[in-house]
Amino acid sequence: xxxxxxxxxxxxxxxxxxxxxxxxxxxxxxxxxxxxxxxxxxxxxxxxxxxxxxxxxxxxxxxxxxxxxxxxxxxxxxxxxxxxxxxxxxxxxxxxxxxxxxxxxxxxxxxxxxxx
Numbered sequence: 265x266x267x268x269x270x271x272x273x274x275x276x277x278x279x280x281x282x283x284x285x286x287x288x289x290x291x292x293x294x295x296x297x298x299x300x301x302x303x304x305x306x307x308x309x310x311x312x313x314x315x316x317x318x319x320x321x322x323x324x325x326x327x328x329x330x331x332x333x334x335x336x337x338x339x340x341x342x343x344x345x346x347x348x349x350x351x352x353x354x355x356x357x358x359x360x361x362x363x364x365x366x367x368x369x370x371x372x373x374x375x376x377x378x379x380x
Contacts, residue, residue, distance in 0.1 A: 288370065289320040291329075291357045295377070296349045298328075301342075306333035307364060308342045310349070323362035332363040341372050348374045 295313040311317075311328040319326040331341050348355050358371030 287321065288358055288360045289318065291318045291355075291359060293354045293356050293375065295352065295354055296345065299346060299349050305364075306338075307331065308333070308338070308345070309366065310345055310355075310369075317367065318357075318359060319367050320359060321361055321367065323367050324365040326367065328366060329357055329359065329369050330363050330366045331369045335370065337371075341369055344372045344374060345369075348372075353377065 291312075296310050297313045297315065298311045299309070300311075301308045307330055309328045309330040315327075317326040317328060331338050331345075335341070345355065347353075353374050354377050356373045356375075357369050358373075359367045360370045361368045
């Protein structure tokens, strides 16, 4: 399972071409407090349990992370985060740039809590 998630993560990183490799940053491992989608777009977002949002690109709003629905891996990221939230697993996000003024998710890794 760990190797499959790693392969998915690497594949999704390769799909995303809108960010320079130098600007990609990784969050610490975290559990998710909430997930949400919609309003006026297919945007999907998450809020960390501790509410500390890593914002390396100084996005105007730092209350959570979002996925740009136009990304090739957006549906994979969304389903991976939904599964992690529902099962109480920890996530580590790859962040690059801003989307709708919030830090933009371009990759997701999942682990069982307490593992390394």
